Amino acid sequence: MDARADGPGRWLDLVRILTARNLKIRYKGSVLGFLWSLLTPALTILMYAVFARILKFNAGQPHYLQFLVSGIIVWGFTAGCLNDSLYSIAGNANLVKKVRFPRAILPLSTALANGVNFLLTFVPLALYLALTGTLEWGPGLLWLLPAFAFHLALCAGIACLVGTLNVFFRDTQHAVGIGQLAWFFLTPVFYFPRMQLEAAGFLGAWRGLVFLNPMTGVLALYRRALMGAAEQPLVPPEFAADVPARWVGASCAVCLAVLLLGLAALRRGDRTFGDAL
């Protein structure tokens, strides 16, 4: 009697269980539990709203606050994944040393758990945008699908890469801390995409290369979906001559490349995980 299921389907249960485990552990012992996934972004938005009002800070644009918090929430997924993925493998040493199973499941479930959490944080964001009348109802919202898909691919790739590196080099955690800050500033989270393209002026006609930062394109997709093309076009119209919207595709391609790179690193690292852990 062999009870084992065959094929890749047999690992789906494990992905599901590990993802659920990562989510459970996140709020283990807290009274409000998963409600924090809703509460944290809601309170974050509230704080930005309150302080921006008090300080009368709007960067000279009518919907700056909506622009900002959508960037913050989206960035939160990437940042959360970066931090959690440090221990996606090292933190499961007892499993890795004990049983043979596809290692990619570990970082993958880290990314998925963060993805689920991100979808929850999306609820207060969408609510806020709707309440302030900046949410664009319509088929444009479908842009969320590729946005989330490529974002998830990017996060999974990062989780594999960072998780693998941190097994062998404990320096990774420090590098990730500072690297994350640099990446944050390289991504138009709190400043406008137009400013990024202006800063890349030295690239001339090649300034579209800023989209090689995958978060640039991913964030553009999210904002296009949420706030509409009129307010948040994929590429600012003043640069449309140099940078056609298909440059966003470069970001998406980089997302997939990071995923492949991450899986390759994991595969290479897997040969010696058992020794290093």
Place this chain on the structure above:
Amino acid sequence: MSEVPATEPRDDGDWAIDVSRVTKRFRLRGASASLKTAAIDFLRGRPPRTFTALDDVSLRVRRGETVGIVGANGAGKSTLLSIIAGTIRATSGTARTRGSVSSLLELGAGFHPDLTGRENVMLYGAIMGIPRETMRRRFDEIVDFAGLAEFIDQPVRHYSSGMYVRLGFSVAVQVDPDILLVDEVLAVGDADFQRKCLEKMAEFRDRGKAMLLISHDINTVRRVADRVAYLAKGRLLAFGDPADVSSAYERETEAAAAASVAQREWGTGEARIVRAACVDPATGEERTGSLALRSPGRTEFRLRWGAARRVEWPVFGFSIADRATSRVVFGTNTQIAGRRIPALEGEGGLAFSVDLSRLHPGDYLVSFSLHSEDHKTNYHRLEHALRLKVENGLWFDGLVSLPVEWTI
């Protein structure tokens, strides 16, 4: 050392585990690997320092066979098991398995402390690739076997180590693998659970499954294994009949243990204990060093002394200490006994007998001393001069059996 020839199994095609010339070298690194040290080593062209954990090990486990692996800490037992489990790669050689492998490495390893017993069981099943439905059906049996029904919805961080192992063992067995790897876990858990485990393992074997069992407790291994492999410093020294291999192993470990107990002596040396012996009650011979006493009663010890100059009013003493804890079980001297010795000059002998019938079975160290009556001058102290292994059928808690009478 005594060599028990490593039997070369025939290629009868009925193997479940086949380890062929496996060598494993680990890279040695500092306490924590860092990019800096890696870069420096690389730039200096320094070859990585390595440690050989397994050296050309070959063994084969047939279906329906239980093989025990014994060896001291660091002999490579766990490394071998990890290589068979597929979580560590051999540097050279191959390790193949036929069928699904379930392993019980370390104490309930793989359990997450924050998850409940139930969640951990389901997680383990998923890792073993067992469909959820199957795990649900077997769940009650797993919990029953572990005897943890009341605690199964508690986070396992609240479990005792015994509960951990019980749950670990019952999950590993209940996922019904073709090959079960067990690392050093049966030492934990109460007698009742150990018996259940042994029964389960027997049932397992009867169903034609293979089992590999690691322990440094030779007695567990001897009870369940069909064949025993003896690893030392990464080499397979012997593989074969449990009785032969375990007696070879016991000889080695006892020799090593004897060497590790330092026999020390100090004192002014004006008078010395030149020889300390115990009379073996079985043969009547004087024995020095270590000896085994089977159900000892009144046991005689003989000392020879020599005095370089005349020493007046000396006191002879001895103490018996439990080897595991170094705790002195009993000690006394001629002064306490009121036997005054006027003087020592030249050479002579002295004997005493002591009733050892109440000692708990185990290992004891006997020390002797020769000092002045006022305890100010220590002429000679002979620490751990004799090593006694007491074997008897006594069963009680503690080190000494005190006479007890119950009134009920």
